[in-house]
Amino acid sequence: MDAFTLVLWALRIGFLICLYLFLALVVRTLWRDLRSAVSTAAPSVGRLIVVASPLGRPEAGTSIPIDAVTSLGGDINNTIVVEDPDVASQHGLLTFRGRAWHLEDRGLGAPMRVNGEPVAAATTVHFGDEIGLGRVRLRLERPFERVDP
Amino acid sequence: MRLARPRLRMRPRTRDRELRLLTVVALAMGAGWVSLSSTRSGGLSIGDPVPVVCWLLGMLGVHVAFVISGRDLDQVLLPVVGILGGISLLFMERLPQGLVVQRFGDRTLMLGDLQLLWLLLGLGLLGVTAISVRSVRWLREYRYTWAALGIGLLAAVFLLGDEVNGARLSMHIGPFSGQPSELLKVILVVFLAAYLADNRPMLARSSMRLGIIRLPPLAYLLPMLATWGVALALVIIQKDLGAALLLFSVFLALLYIATRRGSYVVVGLVLFFVGAAVLYGVLGHVRARVDIWLDPWADPLGAGYQVIRALYAFGRGGILGTGLGAGLPTVDGVAAIPLIHTDFVFAAVGEELGLLGALAVGTCYLILAERGMRIAARAPDEFQALLAAGLTLVIVLQAALIMAANLRLVPLTGVTLPLISYGGSSILTNALVVGSLLALSDRTAVRGVPAPTVRIARSAVA
Numbered sequence: 001m002d003a004f005t006l007v008l009w010a011l012r013i014g015f016l017i018c019l020y021l022f023l024a025l026v027v028r029t030l031w032r033d034l035r036s037a038v039s040t041a042a043p044s045v046g047r048l049i050v051v052a053s054p055l056g057r058p059e060a061g062t063s064i065p066i067d068a069v070t071s072l073g074g075d076i077n078n079t080i081v082v083e084d085p086d087v088a089s090q091h092g093l094l095t096f097r098g099r100a101w102h103l104e105d106r107g108l109g110a111p112m113r114v115n116g117e118p119v120a121a122a123t124t125v126h127f128g129d130e131i132g133l134g135r136v137r138l139r140l141e142r143p144f145e146r147v148d149p
Numbered sequence: 150m151r152l153a154r155p156r157l158r159m160r161p162r163t164r165d166r167e168l169r170l171l172t173v174v175a176l177a178m179g180a181g182w183v184s185l186s187s188t189r190s191g192g193l194s195i196g197d198p199v200p201v202v203c204w205l206l207g208m209l210g211v212h213v214a215f216v217i218s219g220r221d222l223d224q225v226l227l228p229v230v231g232i233l234g235g236i237s238l239l240f241m242e243r244l245p246q247g248l249v250v251q252r253f254g255d256r257t258l259m260l261g262d263l264q265l266l267w268l269l270l271g272l273g274l275l276g277v278t279a280i281s282v283r284s285v286r287w288l289r290e291y292r293y294t295w296a297a298l299g300i301g302l303l304a305a306v307f308l309l310g311d312e313v314n315g316a317r318l319s320m321h322i323g324p325f326s327g328q329p330s331e332l333l334k335v336i337l338v339v340f341l342a343a344y345l346a347d348n349r350p351m352l353a354r355s356s357m358r359l360g361i362i363r364l365p366p367l368a369y370l371l372p373m374l375a376t377w378g379v380a381l382a383l384v385i386i387q388k389d390l391g392a393a394l395l396l397f398s399v400f401l402a403l404l405y406i407a408t409r410r411g412s413y414v415v416v417g418l419v420l421f422f423v424g425a426a427v428l429y430g431v432l433g434h435v436r437a438r439v440d441i442w443l444d445p446w447a448d449p450l451g452a453g454y455q456v457i458r459a460l461y462a463f464g465r466g467g468i469l470g471t472g473l474g475a476g477l478p479t480v481d482g483v484a485a486i487p488l489i490h491t492d493f494v495f496a497a498v499g500e501e502l503g504l505l506g507a508l509a510v511g512t513c514y515l516i517l518a519e520r521g522m523r524i525a526a527r528a529p530d531e532f533q534a535l536l537a538a539g540l541t542l543v544i545v546l547q548a549a550l551i552m553a554a555n556l557r558l559v560p561l562t563g564v565t566l567p568l569i570s571y572g573g574s575s576i577l578t579n580a581l582v583v584g585s586l587l588a589l590s591d592r593t594a595v596r597g598v599p600a601p602t603v604r605i606a607r608s609a610v611a
Binding site: 004021025027030127129142 | 177
């Protein structure tokens with residue numbers, strides 16, 4: 001085998017090695033990303049995005065991470081304090097039980113709405129649904145980082 | 150008194166990972182280029198390195214633009230595009246240049262130069278999309294416009310298209326020709342994502358029962374049937390099996406992602422097999438494709454010729470490949486596989502880079518899939534999640550479809566290998582898709598939130 005054939009062979013193998021070096025580096029990046037996503041995963045199970053809030057409480061445009069139990073109402077002790085003439089002090093309860101979201105109206109104020117439809121007493125809601133209390137509208141969204149897809 | 154609006158300042162943000170990965174891309178392209186030119190010239194040589202240098206400088210340019218823009222974009226997608234586009238460039242420079250010849254005025258451009266041109270244009274499109282798209286609300290708002298545009302494209306191809314290789318795919322407008330079905334896929338993904346995001350709660354609910362299968366209200370099933378109809382129309386009118394198959398599988402996958410209901414997939418697959426069986430019986434070109442796949446040796450010099458040649462190419466390649474420039478016999482200067490630069494480019498990769506090279510290319514698409522699905526999983530709302538998933542699936546399923554067809558695992562359906570096959574429409578469309586994925590990956594941009602904040606972001610862009 002002459003020297004040139006050997007060089008050609010080395011070049012061929014070199015190209016393949018470079019390809020796999022690239023893949024190895026990428027896979028390492030992906031792995032690190034996955035690890036950091038798990039360790040920094042937000043404890044919240046969802047988010048409420050404030051779509052409309054004429055009186056500014058909660059502030060329109062903000063995104064509020066929420067836990068499994070979230071109370072909504074005008075009283076200061078609620079998880080999310082909602083300021084509106086039509087909102088009672090303890091207005092409603094948003095809970096994540098099993099694998100579904102439940103919205104419960106405590107019946108003390110004007111009925112809550114889901115996607116514009118009034119809620120009788122309790123209903124299930126999904127990510128993407130819009131919850132209305134008085135003139136305040138909140139949209140339920142999935143959390144940024146999710147451990148369990 | 151109101152405070153002055155906060156202006157979005159361009160704060161450069163370093164992208165170390167991307168730069169590191171791009172360095173390896175450059176290393177690989179250098180090794181590949183030297184290997185190719187040495188094999189061709191019979192002595193150690195770097196040939197005419199202008200195309201590869203152009204491509205690497207293009208990547209560097211986009212990288213610098215990303216750094217300056219200060220957006221928090223995914224750092225893996227650009228290098229993966231770099232390696233796939235680089236492999237494309239190596240092969241297009243290596244294949245017989247006479248496969249594609251185009252004249253622009255008094256200049257004649259051949260396969261390699263044309264592909265370089267398309268790749269660089271695609272790279273530009275990718276960069277502009279990734280940096281400038283900060284909100285995708287408008288995509289969602291005009292969803293029915295997109296649907297109408299898609300149907301319009303379909304009709305335009307039907308009325309104005311030319312038939313090539315038995316499929317009515319390409320269209321000529323003035324001096325330009327293109328394959329609208331490439332763009333059609335993206336438009337329909339946008340529409341489907343918007344439609345599913347709007348109607349997801351309804352679709353996930355079931356009201357009808359058919360034995361053990363629960364179905365949503367009939368009104369919500371209609372779009373599913375409509376998509377099936379569009380796919381059938383693609384097959385019957387345009388004879389474009391690949392686009393139809395891709396469209397329908399992306400749709401089924403998106404429907405499953407949106408509703409988590411396996412019964413839809415079952416219904417969709419039943420629809421698919423019924424449609425496929427009927428078309429096999431009725432349409433000659435569908436039957437021809439399936440028959441070639443089942444037994445290419447029935448007509449080894451005619452219909453089955455390319456498929457058999459592709460299989461031999463994989464066999465010659467073995468594990469390490471013949472090396473760039475050392476494989477792929479030509480007969481009188483013409484490639485033994487006539488479509489080696491488009492549909493069968495994976496056979497070329499399999500022969501010259503071997504099993505290892507083919508696996509590396511496949512892994513690149515898997516990486517695209519992981520990144521895309523991750524962007525989808527972290528998206529701030531349903532629409533963006535479905536959009537990211539759909540765009541990813543368009544690339545990945547298409548790659549899987551054509552790689553499997555090259556290996557005779559499924560019938561050949563005539564789609565391109567994304568970012569590697571020759572072709573302007575294909576390269577530009579896929580660059581647009583990756584650019585959109587990059588834009589969706591930026592979580593620092595204000596998107597999906599209501600008016601006041603969005604207006605700030607928009608005015609800052611303008």
